[in-house]
Amino acid sequence: MEFKISRELITQIEQLISENNEKELHDLLMEMHYADIAEIMGELDDSDAIYIFHILDSEKTAEILLELDEEVREKILRELSPKEIAEELDELSTDDAADIIAELPAEMKEEVISEIQDVEHAKDIVDLLRYDEDTAGGLMGKELVKVNENWNVLTCVKEMREQAVNVQRVHSIYVVDDENRLKGRLSLKDLLTTSTKTPISEVYIRKVDFVKVNTPDVEVARIMQRYDLEAIPVIDELGRLVGRITIDDIVDVIKEEADKDYQLAAGISQDVEADDSILELTRARLPWLVLALLGGFVTVKVLGFFEAAMETNKELFYFTPLIAAMAGNVGVQSSAIIVQGLANNTISGSLWRRLIKEVGLSLLNSSILAVILILGSHFLLGVTYDLGLTVSISLISVIVIASLIGTFVPILLNKIGIDPALATGPFITTSNDICGILIYFSIAKAILGF
């Protein structure tokens, strides 16, 4: 049942636009989900995208606006008056509306806010704009259902009905005191099954998970995942209930965080997509390539030190890419496991135990690889027994060292507060290339004596 946008559909829509056939286009689009319409708009020319936007009603367009790619949204917003934008925002929940306002040019912001019809809604949005987007405050919405601990069940049900009008989905009912301080929560079920005269203070659950406005978003994600929460209340410095975060916002945080780690591991330092401009892609990719190039300079220098081997053991040089590749691969494997373990909080035990384990693991792996290397270099590559043995002994040392670097660099980075994901990418491969080649030639020199 997943929707796939076909070339035919796009052509059909372009055709309808060029025919100015508003009615048929409207009927066609009204059948679709807003996420699908947003994707279609991304495929159309700007003027066609704007055409579509104008023939739909604001209930639909508001949701579409949210789903659009940032560049497309920017173009659409530029075509709308402050009043029109405000109409869209009136349809959205406070957190989504605040996100859109945050993207507007400074001079537009105030104008748009002043055009929002619902004053309470506008106040809530303005309130949300204060928070950093990477914190609980930046994620939360103001739509929630709360009751006072001094009320009884009947008052609650009445109040809740009123509040629920503004809330799309009731996740939890929060209980506050007269100062709006979060005291606990109430289950809808308990509320429905308790006598209407019962005071709330007798039925509510005093244990409630919460986050503070300045809790980082990844921390919120971790807490909600760990404790299987579908929503979590947000409190301010004084313990007052100021908003709630729902799991669908967290899904985006988790996805973004995973994408970021994946890109970092591949040597891409900013959040980019395949469809971004060449300049944006270059900005994200080039710094890492420069790092790798500079690391390459070092390997050139290192190899130069061992020039003497050219005369006596030139085949040693044929094996440098092999050694470098093994060092790089082992390092990336080790660091990926540690980075994930740190992210998922599944690393236990002392550093000392981890060291012993990593050495054991890399000795096991490298010994098997050394056997393959000895056999392969003899039967496939036809090098001398001495050389084969030299390369194999070096391979074992290189792998052990590479896996130790791969394991402990992320742990160290994490300790000093740097994102350990930085270490899985070109940083590890480059430093392991250098170390690997240095170790390899040093061992070769010791054994072969050139």
Added chain:
Amino acid sequence: MEFKISRELITQIEQLISENNEKELHDLLMEMHYADIAEIMGELDDSDAIYIFHILDSEKTAEILLELDEEVREKILRELSPKEIAEELDELSTDDAADIIAELPAEMKEEVISEIQDVEHAKDIVDLLRYDEDTAGGLMGKELVKVNENWNVLTCVKEMREQAVNVQRVHSIYVVDDENRLKGRLSLKDLLTTSTKTPISEVYIRKVDFVKVNTPDVEVARIMQRYDLEAIPVIDELGRLVGRITIDDIVDVIKEEADKDYQLAAGISQDVEADDSILELTRARLPWLVLALLGGFVTVKVLGFFEAAMETNKELFYFTPLIAAMAGNVGVQSSAIIVQGLANNTISGSLWRRLIKEVGLSLLNSSILAVILILGSHFLLGVTYDLGLTVSISLISVIVIASLIGTFVPILLNKIGIDPALATGPFITTSNDICGILIYFSIAKAILGF
């Protein structure tokens, strides 16, 4: 507010266990969240973990069981009788209970199921065991609230109250016909605000997203993310409503999928964690290292072809690790962007346009790098002008080719139905190493003529 397990806490708990101080231990643990207790149990000796499990009531232990690491859970389950396990399952939702039963040894399964007190619950669990764990059927639970399209609002509210007793959180109310076929959904709000005599058929929404029992889990995740759904109904081959999937299960799928892609990119072919055994880690890591080693053999052979250069241009060999590293890094960057684009469905436009873009991007990047290389090789490395130019021209060619391989191998794999994430790891670095070195020496030979 996130919980961190301290060494002191573990020591305190071990102390209480050795003193057999059940009461204090019970009080201490009852204050904690089950996810935290599960983590603590993972840190304790087996006998201590089992001790803790026995002093808590089954409402708490059932949830703990779910959160435990698989190995710890296995150990605990081995200590429990079928009747005791059944008591735990009685506390769990059907999908969670089915997951635990699936882990039991075959001979235990039936015994445990026969001990489950609630017959309906047992039937539901048995029903769920039929489905593959990577499909919607394997993810779904049977707890849902459904109403018949022929009822009126009053009947609905009454029926719903009864059904809701078994359902932890009401996400949606589904509407079915007499044959249990999914017809639509009902919002709680509409139900509460409509006159009790209104027939359901007048108020329900006929448009409802759904998945089939055999839809793959990652597809379900994509749909729920795309359409911002907190729950989705699951239908069988005949369109009958058989279960529902909630967003918290999907969060796990998204997390696992991202972790898997990340590991594949790092050359780890199975889902492993830092705390897994050395043997498991070797199984996941060694195959990729063997692949890289075999690739290394090819590079040795390739370098052997250009032996003649040893006499006249030995410095060429100093640059091989640099060229290989650049080819590998560029390839991984390109493929990571494509793999993510394919996963997130954000790749648009024709292959032809992508080709032109990738060539443009890599020409831009490589030209900048070539300038740095020419300057660096002259001023830092002191090689001849001829050699510097040769390496730079090779670098540009190598980067362009590497980025094309990185871009089109994942697209090709995806077309023929293989997970493109496979291509980001050692597979790309190894093939790019080989291609890079071959291109480099071929160009050098053409220019320098050895």
